[in-house]
Amino acid sequence: MPFACIYVPDFPVQAVVRNCDAITGLREKPVAVLEGTPPIVTVIAANEKARNAGIAAGMTKLQAEACPQVTLLRRSLAQEESAHAALLDCGQTFSPRVESTAPDTVIVDLHGLEQLFGPVQSIACELSRHTAGMGLEANVAVASNPDAAMHAALGFPGTTVIPQGKEAERLGCLPIDVLGVSEEILETLDRWGVRDLRSLAALPSLALSERLGQEGLRLQALALGKTSRTIVSAEAQLYFEESMELEDAVDLLEPLAFILSRLLEQLCTRLAARALSTNELRMRLKLEVNEEVQRAVVSSQKSVVSKDFHERVIRLPVPMRDGKVFLKLLQLDLQSSPPSWPVKKITLIAESARARAAQGGLFVPASPEPERMELTLARIRNVVQGLGKKSSRQKLESANVNVAERVGSPVLVDTHRPDAFLMRHFTAAVEPTQPRALRLRSGQAKTVPQVTTAVRMFRPALPVKVELRNGAPSRLLLNGSRAFAEVVALAGPWRNSGEWWGDQAWSREEWDVAVRRADDVMFYRVYRDLNSGEWFLEGSYD
């Protein structure tokens, strides 16, 4: 039963470099990662170039700074978590049985995969390629048991395949420390002159047991590559997270877009590895709040101005996996509601969803492409934004609950309140429903006229001066005109009221009037608000 192990050397360095490599090209430079609180800040990992330049783990920051060519970065646990999740995704691309052995190591059960992906050599190469696609350079080893695969991955760079029965022979040249033995045993073995696995495997078992106990026998079995254990499968995640901590806070949208682009690319690669898409993208920005400015603004405005994070959620009507579309959506969203302080840390979370499977028909009429439509809608929202605010009177008068939403599909609300509707997010993937009027027509075709007179609304309703004769409107002074317009025909009144039990009670008296304006006759719907006694022009028949 073959197992593959993916091991990422210098994991803290690769985790940090992974997302900013495209921007800064750090992978080609000597990099060391620091950890600790000043003044005790030490190097915990360095890449090969940094090690060649003289950097070693445990050096203080001051010592490391003696090598000016080495880039020193802070350790980021969030980025390490993302990198580890990416490693798991990479393993789960091939097999459902993946063990999260260590942050930098995962073991994949390859049993039965030969029929799907070919021989284990090609699977190992594919694993290596996929890991590189996630931005991580890894060692991949395949062996007949998990431990042998892990030790081979720890010891041999690149891709290694150990045939069954050849474990002891191939692992023999590796140093003892790949087994992860304690300092005490390592010192003992060193005194004995045992420095590689072949020497350890050659020791007599009985004598080894007498001197080192069961631990000695276990180490010998590992050196021979003859252990056997069951791997513990990791749970497949239902959401994908990528984050990046910045050395210096970013206060412009353009550089932020570069970082978002890189994170989205990683996120989409991970989603693709699991053959998933997302229908909800969450962006969380940690902000660097300037305390002094904050205090000054608070004292001047006498209110708390902002929080130290900025969160935006983009809900998509259909699952998508296009990084460029996501980037444009986030850019448009940030343009419309930018963060109030410079950004220190960026986290992107994608909720997983099954990828959309759609097949267009030859005879089906064209409809807007959902991905493209989302972008168009975001752009349109940016164009029409700023008109969402309404006066309190209008809020009271119209039940357009989602007043800020000016782009979408209208949905009628089950209420008697005039002009009540909601705005739903427009999506091109709707279930075919028969409109009410058509249903009525199919049942009672004779009673419904061919064309129904349309109503054009005035939003907000226009205030109008009305002269009454015998309690009915006789002349209207329309907004903007100097002379009264004569009412030539009218019908009404009809009284209508509702929501008297709540704060937004309304009561009105409606009239349909025909008004002569110049050569034309206009047909209006006017109403008197019975609470205030004022007259309004609600709309026209057209």
Place this chain on the structure above:
Amino acid sequence: MVSRSGSAIPISRAEIVRAQVESNLAKKIPSALTVREKPRVEVFSTGIAEVDAGIARETGAETGGLPRGALSEICGAGSSGRTSLMFSLLAQVTGNQSRREFCAVVDATDAFHPASAENSGVDLSRLLWVRCGTSSGNRTAAFNALEKALKVTDLLLQSGGFGLVAVDLGDIAPEVARRVPLTSWFRFRRAVENTPTALVILEQEPYAKTCASLVLQVKAVQARWSNLLSEEFYSTGSQRCAAAPTFSDLLRGLGVQVEVAHSRGPFGSAQGRLSNLCHTAVADCRKPPSAVLSGFETQMPWAG
């Protein structure tokens, strides 16, 4: 040249020369001397048989209706019935059982009435409504709304996939709308060309000039009123039964006249002839149901 049966097919010398010239120019100008046949223009019905027949008659087209892949204008003053015509179009495109397509309404003055549209048969779930401005009457606001409406129209046309994009400039004053540069209309015309999308502008007077393939002028000729008590019908301005209270009156509908003011391209050319007269009925629910008006009750969005 020899046919399948083996007999020689006579080809004129001119034909041979033409073929030689075409083959020599094929790399630079494909089919240089071949007259391209214009594809047949697809139209969709307005939903009103009289209007469709009128358009077909005036333009010489096989079937009447508004052309796809072209810019059409519906012009008329307030209360002329232009919005009713547009709703009928929207109902045809969204609610037609054979081709249920998506539509967009770019509403410059936030005048669209969803209940009225649904009552006309528009499938609101297939409608994108973009509310660009308000009906404040302010000149600056009207300019802003118009600018936004044009930008939104541009975005929608670039996005594609809609059967009909309707731009409602019906409440924008002509002196404001006339300032839209002709290049904008040219751009819109080019954007919809060779697409299945029809661009329809609802306005008070024609603005797109030569860019429009079809201009319909809509005018209300009469309005029909009725009185429930006296059971009489009358038109606006005529005498009604003075003794009857006003609440027994009902606005029944508008008589609408549609005229093809201009048409071009595949429609040939026609101008200024009166073509159609159709009637619309007022959607009103405020009257109690009675034997005479039971038909109206059924068309209310909230009835039944």
